[in-house]
Amino acid sequence: MDATLPTDPSLCPLCHRPNGCAMAAGLPPESCWCMNVTVSDQALAALPSSEIGTRCICRQCGVVGNAPGPGSAKDHPSI
Numbered sequence: 001m002d003a004t005l006p007t008d009p010s011l012c013p014l015c016h017r018p019n020g021c022a023m024a025a026g027l028p029p030e031s032c033w034c035m036n037v038t039v040s041d042q043a044l045a046a047l048p049s050s051e052i053g054t055r056c057i058c059r060q061c062g063v064v065g066n067a068p069g070p071g072s073a074k075d076h077p078s079i
């Protein structure tokens with residue numbers, strides 16, 4: 001039996017929920033939520049090295065530890 005699951009670029013590697021990545025949805029990278037927030041170093045450090053640069057984490061995991069600020073991604077088109 002092959003236990004290897006396909007890597008779904010639309011799922012967060014930390015919590016396995018939809019990451020809302022614009023690129024995974026076929027939208028321009030600049031429209032992704034991650035371009036409008038600072039992804040926490042803590043979240044990046046929690047990623048296995050094999051996942052870095054492979055797929056996005058979700059917003060909830062990415063902004064952990066970051067206080068929400070005014071004017072943050074309120075006009076995101078796809079979430």
Ligand SMILES: [Zn+2]
Nearest residue numbers: 012015058061
């Ligand atoms: Zn997540």
